[in-house]
Amino acid sequence: MQVSLGTLIAQGISFFVFIWVTMKLVWPPLVKAMAERRAKIADGLAAAERGKSELEEASTQADTLVRAARDQAAEILEQANRRAANIEAEAKADGERERERQLVAARAEIEQEISRARDELRGQVADIAITSAEKILGREIDAGKHRDILDKLAAQI
Amino acid sequence: MASENPSASEFVLHHLTNFSVGEGVWTLHVDTLFFSWLTGIFFVTVLWLGARTATAGVPGKMQNFVEMLVDWVDNSVKETFHGPRDFVGPLALTIFVWVLLWNFLDLIPVDWVPMFAYNVLGFEYTRIVPSADINAPFALSISVLLLILVYSVKGKGFGGFGHELLTHPFGSHPLLWIPNLLLNLVELIAKPVSLAMRLFGNLYAAELIFILIALLPAWILFVPGSAWAIFHILVVPLQAFLFMTLTIVYLSLAYEKH
Numbered sequence: 001m002q003v004s005l006g007t008l009i010a011q012g013i014s015f016f017v018f019i020w021v022t023m024k025l026v027w028p029p030l031v032k033a034m035a036e037r038r039a040k041i042a043d044g045l046a047a048a049e050r051g052k053s054e055l056e057e058a059s060t061q062a063d064t065l066v067r068a069a070r071d072q073a074a075e076i077l078e079q080a081n082r083r084a085a086n087i088e089a090e091a092k093a094d095g096e097r098e099r100e101r102q103l104v105a106a107r108a109e110i111e112q113e114i115s116r117a118r119d120e121l122r123g124q125v126a127d128i129a130i131t132s133a134e135k136i137l138g139r140e141i142d143a144g145k146h147r148d149i150l151d152k153l154a155a156q157i
Numbered sequence: 158m159a160s161e162n163p164s165a166s167e168f169v170l171h172h173l174t175n176f177s178v179g180e181g182v183w184t185l186h187v188d189t190l191f192f193s194w195l196t197g198i199f200f201v202t203v204l205w206l207g208a209r210t211a212t213a214g215v216p217g218k219m220q221n222f223v224e225m226l227v228d229w230v231d232n233s234v235k236e237t238f239h240g241p242r243d244f245v246g247p248l249a250l251t252i253f254v255w256v257l258l259w260n261f262l263d264l265i266p267v268d269w270v271p272m273f274a275y276n277v278l279g280f281e282y283t284r285i286v287p288s289a290d291i292n293a294p295f296a297l298s299i300s301v302l303l304l305i306l307v308y309s310v311k312g313k314g315f316g317g318f319g320h321e322l323l324t325h326p327f328g329s330h331p332l333l334w335i336p337n338l339l340l341n342l343v344e345l346i347a348k349p350v351s352l353a354m355r356l357f358g359n360l361y362a363a364e365l366i367f368i369l370i371a372l373l374p375a376w377i378l379f380v381p382g383s384a385w386a387i388f389h390i391l392v393v394p395l396q397a398f399l400f401m402t403l404t405i406v407y408l409s410l411a412y413e414k415h
Contacts, residue, residue, distance in 0.1 A: 030220075
Protein backbone atom coordinates (compact mmCIF):
# COMPACT_ATOMS: atom_id res chain seq x y z
CA MET A 1 0.00 0.00 0.00
CA GLN A 2 1.79 3.03 -1.31
CA VAL A 3 0.51 6.54 -1.63
CA SER A 4 1.03 7.69 -5.16
CA LEU A 5 0.22 11.28 -6.01
CA GLY A 6 0.34 10.49 -9.72
CA THR A 7 -2.26 7.74 -9.41
CA LEU A 8 -4.35 9.96 -7.17
CA ILE A 9 -4.45 12.81 -9.68
CA ALA A 10 -4.93 10.57 -12.72
CA GLN A 11 -7.69 8.71 -10.93
CA GLY A 12 -9.38 11.99 -9.93
CA ILE A 13 -9.28 13.21 -13.51
CA SER A 14 -10.70 9.86 -14.69
CA PHE A 15 -13.49 10.29 -12.16
CA PHE A 16 -14.51 13.64 -13.60
CA VAL A 17 -14.23 12.30 -17.15
CA PHE A 18 -16.68 9.51 -16.35
CA ILE A 19 -19.02 11.90 -14.50
CA TRP A 20 -18.93 14.18 -17.53
CA VAL A 21 -19.70 11.34 -19.96
CA THR A 22 -22.54 10.15 -17.74
CA MET A 23 -23.86 13.72 -17.50
CA LYS A 24 -23.77 14.22 -21.28
CA LEU A 25 -24.70 10.85 -22.73
CA VAL A 26 -26.55 8.83 -20.12
CA TRP A 27 -28.45 10.95 -17.66
CA PRO A 28 -30.42 13.48 -19.78
CA PRO A 29 -32.04 11.12 -22.33
CA LEU A 30 -33.12 8.67 -19.64
CA VAL A 31 -34.50 11.28 -17.27
CA LYS A 32 -36.28 12.97 -20.18
CA ALA A 33 -37.74 9.68 -21.43
CA MET A 34 -38.98 8.79 -17.95
CA ALA A 35 -40.53 12.21 -17.42
CA GLU A 36 -42.24 12.01 -20.82
CA ARG A 37 -43.54 8.55 -20.09
CA ARG A 38 -44.85 9.73 -16.72
CA ALA A 39 -46.68 12.59 -18.46
CA LYS A 40 -48.04 10.18 -21.07
CA ILE A 41 -49.37 7.78 -18.47
CA ALA A 42 -50.94 10.65 -16.53
CA ASP A 43 -52.60 11.87 -19.74
CA GLY A 44 -53.86 8.39 -20.49
CA LEU A 45 -55.34 8.01 -17.02
CA ALA A 46 -56.99 11.41 -17.26
CA ALA A 47 -58.42 10.51 -20.68
CA ALA A 48 -59.79 7.24 -19.33
CA GLU A 49 -61.38 9.10 -16.43
CA ARG A 50 -62.88 11.62 -18.82
CA GLY A 51 -64.20 8.83 -21.07
CA LYS A 52 -65.80 7.14 -18.09
CA SER A 53 -67.58 10.29 -16.95
CA GLU A 54 -68.69 11.00 -20.52
CA LEU A 55 -70.11 7.52 -20.79
CA GLU A 56 -71.98 7.99 -17.54
CA GLU A 57 -73.37 11.28 -18.76
CA ALA A 58 -74.43 9.75 -22.08
CA SER A 59 -76.14 6.86 -20.34
CA THR A 60 -78.12 9.16 -18.03
CA GLN A 61 -79.03 11.24 -21.07
CA ALA A 62 -80.19 8.10 -22.88
CA ASP A 63 -82.26 7.15 -19.82
CA THR A 64 -83.93 10.55 -19.82
CA LEU A 65 -84.65 10.29 -23.53
CA VAL A 66 -86.17 6.83 -23.21
CA ARG A 67 -88.30 7.95 -20.28
CA ALA A 68 -89.49 11.01 -22.22
CA ALA A 69 -90.31 8.87 -25.27
CA ARG A 70 -92.26 6.43 -23.13
CA ASP A 71 -94.22 9.29 -21.54
CA GLN A 72 -94.96 10.76 -24.92
CA ALA A 73 -96.14 7.43 -26.30
CA ALA A 74 -98.45 6.96 -23.33
CA GLU A 75 -99.83 10.43 -23.83
CA ILE A 76 -100.45 9.81 -27.53
CA LEU A 77 -102.19 6.54 -26.73
CA GLU A 78 -104.43 8.26 -24.19
CA GLN A 79 -105.24 11.01 -26.65
CA ALA A 80 -106.16 8.46 -29.29
CA ASN A 81 -108.39 6.62 -26.85
CA ARG A 82 -110.09 9.84 -25.85
CA ARG A 83 -110.56 10.76 -29.46
CA ALA A 84 -112.04 7.37 -30.28
CA ALA A 85 -114.46 7.66 -27.38
CA ASN A 86 -115.44 11.14 -28.53
CA ILE A 87 -116.03 9.96 -32.06
CA GLU A 88 -118.13 7.06 -30.81
CA ALA A 89 -120.20 9.32 -28.61
CA GLU A 90 -120.68 11.79 -31.42
CA ALA A 91 -121.73 9.06 -33.81
CA LYS A 92 -124.19 7.77 -31.25
CA ALA A 93 -125.61 11.26 -30.76
CA ASP A 94 -125.87 11.74 -34.53
CA GLY A 95 -127.73 8.46 -34.91
CA GLU A 96 -130.10 9.45 -32.11
CA ARG A 97 -130.81 12.79 -33.74
CA GLU A 98 -131.37 11.20 -37.14
CA ARG A 99 -133.79 8.68 -35.65
CA GLU A 100 -135.69 11.45 -33.89
CA ARG A 101 -135.81 13.46 -37.09
CA GLN A 102 -137.06 10.54 -39.17
CA LEU A 103 -139.58 9.65 -36.49
CA VAL A 104 -140.92 13.19 -36.51
CA ALA A 105 -141.04 13.22 -40.32
CA ALA A 106 -142.83 9.88 -40.39
CA ARG A 107 -145.32 11.07 -37.81
CA ALA A 108 -146.00 14.24 -39.77
CA GLU A 109 -146.48 12.23 -42.93
CA ILE A 110 -148.88 9.88 -41.17
CA GLU A 111 -150.75 12.86 -39.74
CA GLN A 112 -150.94 14.40 -43.16
CA GLU A 113 -152.14 11.13 -44.69
CA ILE A 114 -154.81 10.82 -42.01
CA SER A 115 -156.11 14.31 -42.51
CA ARG A 116 -156.10 13.87 -46.30
CA ALA A 117 -158.02 10.62 -45.93
CA ARG A 118 -160.36 12.35 -43.55
CA ASP A 119 -161.00 15.21 -46.05
CA GLU A 120 -161.63 12.73 -48.82
CA LEU A 121 -163.91 10.78 -46.60
CA ARG A 122 -165.68 13.98 -45.61
CA GLY A 123 -166.33 14.84 -49.28
CA GLN A 124 -167.61 11.37 -49.99
CA VAL A 125 -169.82 11.46 -46.87
CA ALA A 126 -171.48 14.65 -48.11
CA ASP A 127 -172.10 13.12 -51.50
CA ILE A 128 -173.45 9.93 -49.90
CA ALA A 129 -175.66 11.96 -47.62
CA ILE A 130 -177.09 14.02 -50.45
CA THR A 131 -177.68 10.95 -52.55
CA SER A 132 -179.28 9.21 -49.58
CA ALA A 133 -181.45 12.22 -48.78
CA GLU A 134 -182.59 12.57 -52.43
CA LYS A 135 -183.53 8.96 -52.42
CA ILE A 136 -185.36 9.42 -49.15
CA LEU A 137 -187.18 12.63 -50.15
CA GLY A 138 -187.56 11.67 -53.75
CA ARG A 139 -186.56 15.09 -54.80
CA GLU A 140 -183.51 16.99 -55.44
CA ILE A 141 -181.99 18.91 -52.70
CA ASP A 142 -180.51 22.12 -53.74
CA ALA A 143 -176.95 21.70 -52.77
CA GLY A 144 -176.51 25.46 -52.69
CA LYS A 145 -179.46 25.99 -50.34
CA HIS A 146 -178.58 23.26 -47.95
CA ARG A 147 -174.88 23.84 -47.81
CA ASP A 148 -174.95 24.75 -44.15
CA ILE A 149 -176.68 21.51 -43.21
CA LEU A 150 -174.32 19.43 -45.22
CA ASP A 151 -171.26 21.14 -43.77
CA LYS A 152 -172.56 20.60 -40.26
CA LEU A 153 -173.05 16.92 -41.08
CA ALA A 154 -169.58 16.53 -42.55
CA ALA A 155 -168.03 18.20 -39.53
CA GLN A 156 -169.63 15.62 -37.30
CA ILE A 157 -167.88 12.79 -39.01
CA MET B 158 5.95 -15.19 -9.61
CA ALA B 159 8.97 -13.60 -8.01
CA SER B 160 10.53 -16.90 -6.98
CA GLU B 161 9.71 -20.49 -7.80
CA ASN B 162 8.49 -21.43 -4.34
CA PRO B 163 7.48 -18.25 -2.53
CA SER B 164 6.98 -18.24 1.20
CA ALA B 165 3.60 -17.23 2.58
CA SER B 166 4.62 -13.68 3.39
CA GLU B 167 6.27 -13.29 0.00
CA PHE B 168 3.09 -14.50 -1.67
CA VAL B 169 0.94 -12.06 0.30
CA LEU B 170 3.26 -9.11 -0.25
CA HIS B 171 3.52 -9.91 -3.91
CA HIS B 172 -0.24 -9.79 -4.23
CA LEU B 173 -0.35 -6.47 -2.45
CA THR B 174 2.17 -4.75 -4.71
CA ASN B 175 0.97 -2.60 -7.56
CA PHE B 176 2.36 -2.55 -11.07
CA SER B 177 4.07 0.85 -10.84
CA VAL B 178 5.72 3.11 -13.34
CA GLY B 179 7.97 5.94 -12.17
CA GLU B 180 9.56 6.84 -8.85
CA GLY B 181 8.55 8.47 -5.59
CA VAL B 182 5.23 10.28 -5.19
CA TRP B 183 4.75 10.59 -8.94
CA THR B 184 4.60 6.84 -9.35
CA LEU B 185 1.67 5.71 -11.47
CA HIS B 186 -0.14 2.56 -10.45
CA VAL B 187 -0.79 1.30 -13.95
CA ASP B 188 -2.91 -1.66 -12.87
CA THR B 189 -5.24 0.51 -10.76
CA LEU B 190 -5.66 3.01 -13.58
CA PHE B 191 -6.12 0.29 -16.18
CA PHE B 192 -8.84 -1.55 -14.27
CA SER B 193 -10.50 1.72 -13.31
CA TRP B 194 -10.71 2.71 -16.95
CA LEU B 195 -11.78 -0.77 -17.99
CA THR B 196 -14.69 -0.79 -15.55
CA GLY B 197 -15.43 2.87 -16.27
CA ILE B 198 -15.60 2.37 -20.02
CA PHE B 199 -17.66 -0.77 -19.46
CA PHE B 200 -20.32 0.93 -17.34
CA VAL B 201 -20.46 4.06 -19.48
CA THR B 202 -20.91 1.90 -22.57
CA VAL B 203 -23.64 -0.21 -21.00
CA LEU B 204 -25.50 2.84 -19.72
CA TRP B 205 -25.04 4.61 -23.05
CA LEU B 206 -26.43 1.60 -24.94
CA GLY B 207 -29.53 1.81 -22.77
CA ALA B 208 -29.83 5.58 -23.04
CA ARG B 209 -28.97 5.93 -26.74
CA THR B 210 -32.38 4.91 -28.04
CA ALA B 211 -34.36 5.88 -24.96
CA THR B 212 -37.97 6.63 -25.82
CA ALA B 213 -40.99 7.62 -23.80
CA GLY B 214 -42.84 4.66 -25.31
CA VAL B 215 -42.47 1.02 -24.32
CA PRO B 216 -38.84 0.60 -23.18
CA GLY B 217 -36.63 -2.28 -24.28
CA LYS B 218 -34.92 -4.61 -21.83
CA MET B 219 -31.71 -2.63 -21.89
CA GLN B 220 -33.49 0.67 -21.44
CA ASN B 221 -35.57 -0.84 -18.67
CA PHE B 222 -32.50 -1.95 -16.76
CA VAL B 223 -30.70 1.35 -17.15
CA GLU B 224 -33.83 3.32 -16.32
CA MET B 225 -34.32 1.31 -13.15
CA LEU B 226 -30.81 2.22 -12.07
CA VAL B 227 -31.14 5.88 -13.02
CA ASP B 228 -34.54 6.17 -11.38
CA TRP B 229 -33.28 4.60 -8.17
CA VAL B 230 -30.24 6.90 -8.03
CA ASP B 231 -32.39 9.91 -8.94
CA ASN B 232 -34.80 9.13 -6.10
CA SER B 233 -31.93 8.63 -3.64
CA VAL B 234 -30.56 12.03 -4.62
CA LYS B 235 -34.00 13.67 -4.57
CA GLU B 236 -34.69 12.50 -1.02
CA THR B 237 -31.58 14.14 0.38
CA PHE B 238 -30.33 16.82 -1.96
CA HIS B 239 -32.79 19.65 -2.59
CA GLY B 240 -31.18 21.44 -5.48
CA PRO B 241 -30.60 21.02 -9.21
CA ARG B 242 -29.75 17.39 -9.96
CA ASP B 243 -28.21 17.90 -13.42
CA PHE B 244 -24.74 17.30 -11.99
CA VAL B 245 -25.36 15.60 -8.65
CA GLY B 246 -27.45 12.86 -10.27
CA PRO B 247 -24.78 11.77 -12.77
CA LEU B 248 -22.18 12.13 -10.01
CA ALA B 249 -24.06 9.76 -7.71
CA LEU B 250 -24.71 7.33 -10.55
CA THR B 251 -21.04 7.32 -11.55
CA ILE B 252 -19.89 6.75 -7.98
CA PHE B 253 -22.30 3.92 -7.33
CA VAL B 254 -21.78 1.96 -10.53
CA TRP B 255 -18.06 2.55 -10.74
CA VAL B 256 -17.31 1.61 -7.13
CA LEU B 257 -19.65 -1.36 -7.44
CA LEU B 258 -17.69 -2.68 -10.40
CA TRP B 259 -14.37 -2.05 -8.66
CA ASN B 260 -15.57 -4.02 -5.68
CA PHE B 261 -16.85 -6.84 -7.87
CA LEU B 262 -13.36 -7.32 -9.27
CA ASP B 263 -12.49 -8.54 -5.77
CA LEU B 264 -14.60 -11.64 -6.41
CA ILE B 265 -12.38 -12.79 -9.27
CA PRO B 266 -10.09 -15.45 -7.78
CA VAL B 267 -6.94 -13.67 -6.62
CA ASP B 268 -4.46 -15.56 -8.77
CA TRP B 269 -6.20 -15.56 -12.14
CA VAL B 270 -5.42 -12.13 -13.48
CA PRO B 271 -1.92 -11.78 -11.92
CA MET B 272 -0.93 -15.19 -13.28
CA PHE B 273 -2.22 -14.32 -16.73
CA ALA B 274 -0.42 -10.98 -16.59
CA TYR B 275 2.80 -12.66 -15.48
CA ASN B 276 2.82 -15.67 -17.78
CA VAL B 277 1.33 -14.12 -20.92
CA LEU B 278 2.17 -10.45 -20.70
CA GLY B 279 5.25 -10.65 -18.50
CA PHE B 280 4.10 -8.19 -15.84
CA GLU B 281 5.76 -8.74 -12.48
CA TYR B 282 2.99 -7.30 -10.29
CA THR B 283 -0.75 -6.87 -10.89
CA ARG B 284 -3.50 -5.79 -8.51
CA ILE B 285 -6.92 -5.68 -10.09
CA VAL B 286 -9.12 -4.14 -7.38
CA PRO B 287 -8.87 -0.33 -7.57
CA SER B 288 -10.83 0.16 -4.33
CA ALA B 289 -8.19 -1.87 -2.47
CA ASP B 290 -5.50 0.54 -3.66
CA ILE B 291 -5.71 3.52 -1.29
CA ASN B 292 -5.15 6.00 -4.10
CA ALA B 293 -8.40 5.21 -5.91
CA PRO B 294 -10.82 5.73 -2.98
CA PHE B 295 -8.92 8.86 -1.99
CA ALA B 296 -9.07 10.17 -5.54
CA LEU B 297 -12.87 9.89 -5.35
CA SER B 298 -13.19 11.28 -1.84
CA ILE B 299 -10.84 14.23 -2.48
CA SER B 300 -12.86 15.00 -5.62
CA VAL B 301 -15.93 14.89 -3.41
CA LEU B 302 -14.21 17.32 -0.99
CA LEU B 303 -13.61 19.72 -3.86
CA LEU B 304 -17.28 19.40 -4.83
CA ILE B 305 -18.27 20.04 -1.19
CA LEU B 306 -16.32 23.31 -1.34
CA VAL B 307 -17.86 24.20 -4.72
CA TYR B 308 -21.39 23.45 -3.51
CA SER B 309 -20.83 25.33 -0.24
CA VAL B 310 -19.94 28.44 -2.21
CA LYS B 311 -22.74 27.79 -4.71
CA GLY B 312 -25.37 27.34 -1.99
CA LYS B 313 -24.28 29.98 0.53
CA GLY B 314 -22.01 32.33 -1.39
CA PHE B 315 -18.42 33.14 -0.39
CA GLY B 316 -19.60 35.33 2.48
CA GLY B 317 -22.09 32.81 3.81
CA PHE B 318 -19.63 29.95 3.64
CA GLY B 319 -16.88 32.01 5.32
CA HIS B 320 -19.30 33.17 7.97
CA GLU B 321 -20.30 29.60 8.69
CA LEU B 322 -16.68 28.48 8.91
CA LEU B 323 -15.89 31.18 11.49
CA THR B 324 -19.06 31.19 13.58
CA HIS B 325 -20.82 27.92 13.21
CA PRO B 326 -20.69 25.45 16.06
CA PHE B 327 -19.90 27.69 19.08
CA GLY B 328 -21.16 31.16 18.24
CA SER B 329 -20.19 34.41 16.58
CA HIS B 330 -17.98 35.95 19.33
CA PRO B 331 -14.60 36.96 17.76
CA LEU B 332 -12.72 34.96 20.38
CA LEU B 333 -14.50 31.84 19.16
CA TRP B 334 -13.55 32.33 15.51
CA ILE B 335 -10.31 30.36 15.77
CA PRO B 336 -11.85 27.32 17.55
CA ASN B 337 -14.77 27.37 15.16
CA LEU B 338 -12.51 27.47 12.13
CA LEU B 339 -10.32 24.68 13.49
CA LEU B 340 -13.27 22.47 14.23
CA ASN B 341 -14.80 23.11 10.82
CA LEU B 342 -11.53 22.32 9.07
CA VAL B 343 -11.22 19.07 10.99
CA GLU B 344 -14.79 18.21 10.08
CA LEU B 345 -14.18 19.10 6.44
CA ILE B 346 -11.07 16.91 6.27
CA ALA B 347 -12.66 14.08 8.23
CA LYS B 348 -15.31 13.71 5.54
CA PRO B 349 -13.09 12.57 2.65
CA VAL B 350 -10.83 10.61 4.98
CA SER B 351 -13.67 8.61 6.50
CA LEU B 352 -15.30 8.18 3.09
CA ALA B 353 -12.13 6.78 1.51
CA MET B 354 -10.93 4.77 4.51
CA ARG B 355 -14.30 3.04 4.90
CA LEU B 356 -14.24 1.79 1.32
CA PHE B 357 -10.52 1.07 1.26
CA GLY B 358 -10.51 -0.68 4.62
CA ASN B 359 -13.35 -3.00 3.72
CA LEU B 360 -11.97 -3.95 0.34
CA TYR B 361 -8.35 -4.19 1.44
CA ALA B 362 -9.25 -6.47 4.33
CA ALA B 363 -11.43 -8.60 2.06
CA GLU B 364 -8.65 -8.89 -0.50
CA LEU B 365 -6.17 -9.83 2.20
CA ILE B 366 -8.46 -12.58 3.43
CA PHE B 367 -8.90 -13.90 -0.11
CA ILE B 368 -5.11 -13.96 -0.46
CA LEU B 369 -4.73 -15.80 2.85
CA ILE B 370 -7.38 -18.30 1.81
CA ALA B 371 -5.44 -18.82 -1.42
CA LEU B 372 -2.53 -20.07 0.71
CA LEU B 373 -4.58 -23.03 1.89
CA PRO B 374 -4.18 -26.44 0.25
CA ALA B 375 -6.13 -26.70 -2.97
CA TRP B 376 -8.50 -29.48 -1.78
CA ILE B 377 -10.00 -27.34 1.03
CA LEU B 378 -9.53 -23.92 -0.50
CA PHE B 379 -12.97 -23.63 -2.07
CA VAL B 380 -14.83 -24.03 1.27
CA PRO B 381 -13.60 -20.88 3.08
CA GLY B 382 -13.12 -19.23 -0.32
CA SER B 383 -16.75 -19.54 -1.37
CA ALA B 384 -18.00 -18.76 2.15
CA TRP B 385 -16.02 -15.52 2.22
CA ALA B 386 -17.08 -14.69 -1.35
CA ILE B 387 -20.76 -15.09 -0.44
CA PHE B 388 -20.27 -12.83 2.55
CA HIS B 389 -18.35 -10.40 0.40
CA ILE B 390 -21.23 -10.15 -2.08
CA LEU B 391 -23.05 -8.25 0.69
CA VAL B 392 -20.13 -5.91 1.22
CA VAL B 393 -19.68 -5.09 -2.47
CA PRO B 394 -22.96 -3.22 -3.11
CA LEU B 395 -23.17 -1.95 0.48
CA GLN B 396 -19.87 -0.08 0.22
CA ALA B 397 -20.78 1.32 -3.19
CA PHE B 398 -24.15 2.44 -1.85
CA LEU B 399 -22.59 4.00 1.27
CA PHE B 400 -20.07 5.95 -0.78
CA MET B 401 -22.84 7.31 -3.00
CA THR B 402 -25.26 8.11 -0.17
CA LEU B 403 -22.66 9.83 2.02
CA THR B 404 -21.50 11.89 -0.94
CA ILE B 405 -25.07 13.07 -1.51
CA VAL B 406 -25.49 13.82 2.19
CA TYR B 407 -22.25 15.82 2.34
CA LEU B 408 -23.21 17.79 -0.76
CA SER B 409 -26.68 18.55 0.57
CA LEU B 410 -25.18 19.69 3.91
CA ALA B 411 -22.80 21.91 1.97
CA TYR B 412 -25.49 23.28 -0.33
CA GLU B 413 -28.23 24.08 2.14
CA LYS B 414 -28.32 26.98 4.55
CA HIS B 415 -28.70 26.03 8.17
